[in-house]
Amino acid sequence: FNFDPASLTAPGDSRPTNGNHFMDIAFAAARDALTHQEVPVGCVFVRSGRLLATGRNTVNETKNATRHAELNCADLVYARCEEAGLSPDPLWAQIDVFVTVEPCVMCAAALIELGVRSVTYGAANQRFGGCGSVVNVPQMMPSSVTFVQDSGRVDEAVGLLKEFYKGENPNAPRPQG
Amino acid sequence: MPAESKSAPEVHSVTVADDMPFHLTPVLSDSVVRALPVQTALVAHVCDRRQTAALVARLAAELPVPALAHLKRVRTARLDGAPALLLLIDLLENVFPTVGAAPPACDGAPRPLGRPLSDLQAALAERGVTAPLTGLGPQLYCAAVAAGRPITRRQYDQAAALWPTVFHRDLRVEASLAPPAAGPGERRRLLRWMATAAAAAAGSAGPRVGCAVVDPATDRLVAVAGDARACHRLQHAVMRAVDAVAAAQGGGVWTRAAAAQERPETGSAPTESASPTPAAPSSGAQSQPPDPEAPPPERREGGSDGPSVQRPPAGALPYLCTGYDAFVTREPCIMCAMALLHSRIGRVFYAVPRAGGALGSACKLHVADGLNHRFQVFSGLGAELCAGHADGEATNGCATDDTAS
Ligand SMILES: [Zn+2]
Numbered sequence: 001f002n003f004d005p006a007s008l009t010a011p012g013d014s015r016p017t018n019g020n021h022f023m024d025i026a027f028a029a030a031r032d033a034l035t036h037q038e039v040p041v042g043c044v045f046v047r048s049g050r051l052l053a054t055g056r057n058t059v060n061e062t063k064n065a066t067r068h069a070e071l072n073c074a075d076l077v078y079a080r081c082e083e084a085g086l087s088p089d090p091l092w093a094q095i096d097v098f099v100t101v102e103p104c105v106m107c108a109a110a111l112i113e114l115g116v117r118s119v120t121y122g123a124a125n126q127r128f129g130g131c132g133s134v135v136n137v138p139q140m141m142p143s144s145v146t147f148v149q150d151s152g153r154v155d156e157a158v159g160l161l162k163e164f165y166k167g168e169n170p171n172a173p174r175p176q177g
Numbered sequence: 178m179p180a181e182s183k184s185a186p187e188v189h190s191v192t193v194a195d196d197m198p199f200h201l202t203p204v205l206s207d208s209v210v211r212a213l214p215v216q217t218a219l220v221a222h223v224c225d226r227r228q229t230a231a232l233v234a235r236l237a238a239e240l241p242v243p244a245l246a247h248l249k250r251v252r253t254a255r256l257d258g259a260p261a262l263l264l265l266i267d268l269l270e271n272v273f274p275t276v277g278a279a280p281p282a283c284d285g286a287p288r289p290l291g292r293p294l295s296d297l298q299a300a301l302a303e304r305g306v307t308a309p310l311t312g313l314g315p316q317l318y319c320a321a322v323a324a325g326r327p328i329t330r331r332q333y334d335q336a337a338a339l340w341p342t343v344f345h346r347d348l349r350v351e352a353s354l355a356p357p358a359a360g361p362g363e364r365r366r367l368l369r370w371m372a373t374a375a376a377a378a379a380g381s382a383g384p385r386v387g388c389a390v391v392d393p394a395t396d397r398l399v400a401v402a403g404d405a406r407a408c409h410r411l412q413h414a415v416m417r418a419v420d421a422v423a424a425a426q427g428g429g430v431w432t433r434a435a436a437a438q439e440r441p442e443t444g445s446a447p448t449e450s451a452s453p454t455p456a457a458p459s460s461g462a463q464s465q466p467p468d469p470e471a472p473p474p475e476r477r478e479g480g481s482d483g484p485s486v487q488r489p490p491a492g493a494l495p496y497l498c499t500g501y502d503a504f505v506t507r508e509p510c511i512m513c514a515m516a517l518l519h520s521r522i523g524r525v526f527y528a529v530p531r532a533g534g535a536l537g538s539a540c541k542l543h544v545a546d547g548l549n550h551r552f553q554v555f556s557g558l559g560a561e562l563c564a565g566h567a568d569g570e571a572t573n574g575c576a577t578d579d580t581a582s
């Protein structure tokens with residue numbers, strides 16, 4: 001599950017990556033969120049078939065309600081490019097995103113702002129979903145980003161969310177995909 | 178190097194000219210702004226007034242019409258110059274789907290339909306209402322009535338001008354319709370915070386946008402940020418200000434409060450959340466730790482003289498903007514508007530609208546159905562201060578931006 005530095009430098013692949021393996025990693029990140037009392041959503045950014053960044057929700061840890069898995073991945077791309085002395089700008093359009101839950105309205109817009117190539121998500125997000133469940137952000141912000149639901153991973157994602165809310169304490173955050 | 182150690186703008190000394198124009202336009206949901214559409218109702222003349230109560234009771238039981246539930250069943254009006262009592266039967270199209278009557282005049286005056294009462298009895302019989310409606314005159318009429326329940330006083334007035342209407346005042350809606358009461362002091366206060374946001378915008382790396390977050394209970398600046406999207410595509414001014422608010426509470430990712438402790442590394446591989454983030458651009462987002470010497474708040478409610486509570490109780494996270502006001506020089510985009518919603522912002526004031534804006538222009542995220550928090554939005558505040566912000570007038574690129582140090 002480690003960052004592969006070649007993901008920054010290898011030539012971009014022409015087609016989106018087959019996601020099962022990377023979705024597995026996103027789910028591992030979501031489970032890690034659960035053990036840290038964060039909303040269990042995990043995300044992976046992939047480039048050239050290699051893992052570029054992994055993230056999960058850190059809302060409680062950062063006391064910032066916007067620190068969703070997708071934004072944490074984006075920050076990692078910036079940090080790793082800076083370490084490598086590279087500009088991230090040419091990379092975005094070659095990045096495929098795998099996230100366990102439908103990106104929220106904010107994150108859907110953020111992924112379009114970044115200009116990633118594709119976004120594959122598991123469960124729909126009935127509270128905040130930005131890919132059609134509550135608001136259809138891709139429709140409002142025309143872009144070349146493709147959003148796809150991976151219907152094979154819905155139950156797994158829902159199961160994690162249920163586990164989180166089962167043990168919810170009254171002050172825990174509401175779900176924030 | 179924490180950004181906030183650098184030349185912070187003199188946020189408390191920002192002044193605005195006394196003659197600065199003041200605008201504040203509430204950005205309201207379409208449901209309260211719109212004029213209610215009009216529909217055509219079928220109306221009969223009650224010529225035997227002793228039957229009125231019985232007729233109303235029968236219609237309520239045998240012919241309830243959900244589309245007319247906000248209307249009273251009878252009204253008085255003048256028919257052929259004489260006072261008359263009118264009974265609302267149903268939507269015209271429900272009784273005579275093919276009648277194709279010209280739309281009635283929208284002045285509330287009933288117009289003859291040119292069909293006799295017997296046609297109504299026949300149509301109702303098909304729907305199982307066979308007993309004759311006793312006490313009605315021989316001619317039928319149509320009338321324009323409001324479609325939909327009025328939510329605001331204005332909508333009620335429009336509806337009632339057509340036909341007597343039921344109205345339940347919603348004090349929350351009424352309060353949201355009017356801009357907050359703003360005497361000269363309050364106007365200066367609001368303009369001053371927009372000027373603070375505009376001052377932060379001047380240091381942007383990218384389009385000129387600024388955002389200030391203020392606690393209105395104490396009139397204290399919680400955080401302020403310029404835009405940095407030239408360095409980081411997601412570091413819009415609002416996103417940075419939200420993070421700076423978190424920093425003021427000991428959290429934050431892009432911004433570290435002056436007193437912020439190093440957060441422990443989480444270490445586990447898939448998390449990586451505590452990894453270093455890129456150096457903050459010069460227009461460093463700034464968070465203000467609570468200032469013990471802050472002047473007493475001007476508008477404190479209640480009699481408490483103790484220091485205001487700046488931190489939410491532990492465990493109440495992450496709604497760190499609860500009750501706060503955000504001042505943004507231009508209308509936020511979808512991402513930023515949703516960030517404010519996630520943070521449970523109280524009110525948002527923006528100076529200039531823009532295409533694609535999510536708080537009035539492209540959509541109204543703050544009153545969207547299906548989202549779990551709503552907030553008030555006002556546009557136009559300090560528009561003169563922020564001329565040119567709407568079209569994202571570029572300032573510095575990322576490479577040349579680090580001039581503040
Ligand atoms: Zn999100």
Ligand SMILES: [Zn+2]
Binds near residue numbers: 413414510511
């Ligand atoms: Zn924005």
